[in-house]
Amino acid sequence: MRWGGLLFAGLLAAAAGAGTVPDDVAAGKALYLNTCGGCHSVDTNRIGPRHRNVVGRAVASIPGYDYSSALKKLGGVWTPARLDQWLSGTQKMAPGSKMYLELDDPTKRRLIIAYLRSVSASAMPEHSRMASQPRH
Amino acid sequence: MNEPKGDRRKFLARAGIATLGVGTASLFAGTAMSATTVRPSDVGVIQTALALEHEGIAAYRIAGKSGLLSPGTLKLALVFMGHHQAHRDSLAKLVATAGGKPAEPKTDSQYIAELKLGSLKSEADVVALATMLERGAASAYFGQITALKDPGLAKLFASISADEAIHWTTLNNAAGTPIPTAAYVFG
Numbered sequence: 001m002r003w004g005g006l007l008f009a010g011l012l013a014a015a016a017g018a019g020t021v022p023d024d025v026a027a028g029k030a031l032y033l034n035t036c037g038g039c040h041s042v043d044t045n046r047i048g049p050r051h052r053n054v055v056g057r058a059v060a061s062i063p064g065y066d067y068s069s070a071l072k073k074l075g076g077v078w079t080p081a082r083l084d085q086w087l088s089g090t091q092k093m094a095p096g097s098k099m100y101l102e103l104d105d106p107t108k109r110r111l112i113i114a115y116l117r118s119v120s121a122s123a124m125p126e127h128s129r130m131a132s133q134p135r136h
Numbered sequence: 137m138n139e140p141k142g143d144r145r146k147f148l149a150r151a152g153i154a155t156l157g158v159g160t161a162s163l164f165a166g167t168a169m170s171a172t173t174v175r176p177s178d179v180g181v182i183q184t185a186l187a188l189e190h191e192g193i194a195a196y197r198i199a200g201k202s203g204l205l206s207p208g209t210l211k212l213a214l215v216f217m218g219h220h221q222a223h224r225d226s227l228a229k230l231v232a233t234a235g236g237k238p239a240e241p242k243t244d245s246q247y248i249a250e251l252k253l254g255s256l257k258s259e260a261d262v263v264a265l266a267t268m269l270e271r272g273a274a275s276a277y278f279g280q281i282t283a284l285k286d287p288g289l290a291k292l293f294a295s296i297s298a299d300e301a302i303h304w305t306t307l308n309n310a311a312g313t314p315i316p317t318a319a320y321v322f323g
Binding site for chain 2: 033034035036038044047096098099100101102108
């Protein structure tokens with residue numbers, strides 16, 4: 001009975017921790033290194049542009065990176081929703097852009113974007129954003 | 137499966153011998169592919185892959201000259217660099233066959249800055265960087281296959297991805313890092 005209670009408490013704690021923002025960021029970082037790391041780094045331009053502060057940044061706006069004309073034409077700002085659209089279909093969103101890798105899995109996209117938010121100063125962490133919303 | 141970090145040099149020396157045959161296979165795959173016609177829509181994908189190969193070649197070449205690598209590790213790095221050069225040649229030939237201008241490599245100073253090669257202080261640092269790059273490269277090739285219109289080109293990308301996966305596995309084991317327990321390591 002005592003062991004059963006401890007097990008139940010442990011399961012509750014695990015359930016509460018699952019899917020929290022820090023977990024998403026850690027999982028997203030691992031996915032980012034695996035999936036994006038062939039071409040991108042957080043702090044330096046490589047085959048693709050650097051990702052530090054990508055959330056909230058104007059599209060095709062890093063000085064010195066040779067963007068495709070397709071991405072230059074796209075305009076706007078990278079928001080989490082827009083990044084999700086981009087990762088869902090880069091060539092659908094900006095035909096002729098240099099990136100061809102797409103992610104069909106919405107969970108993988110969510111986790112990678114959670115990581116990109118974590119390395120972006122202008123992207124308020126999700127838990128802070130929720131806390132700052134007015135309560136009714 | 138994993139050897140202690142102290143045995144890294146022996147492991148890499150043995151692995152260097154074992155992987156020599158893979159480069160030959162990938163070279164043949166590229167040679168066979170170069171005879172086919174490339175669809176214009178696939179040229180952009182090839183150019184991105186070519187840029188990736190240029191980066192890999194530069195990383196091994198610059199790290200190889202750094203003096204940080206032991207003879208066994210250097211030998212293996214040169215084998216891996218040879219694979220990347222074979223990939224580069226196959227991809228560049230395909231772009232040229234399609235009437236395009238193959239993507240050119242950047243300067244060494246650009247690669248040193250972009251990959252932070254100046255911060256590498258030990259053989260372990262070099263192995264860690266190469267491991268990260270090879271894993272990303274394997275995933276990049278695998279992840280772009282669905283964007284290709286030509287099945288023959290898709291086969292070439294799968295073949296190159298397998299080469300990169302071998303590089304990653306060799307380096308990962310040399311570093312003493314456990315193989316991921318979950319399947320579908322590259323996505």
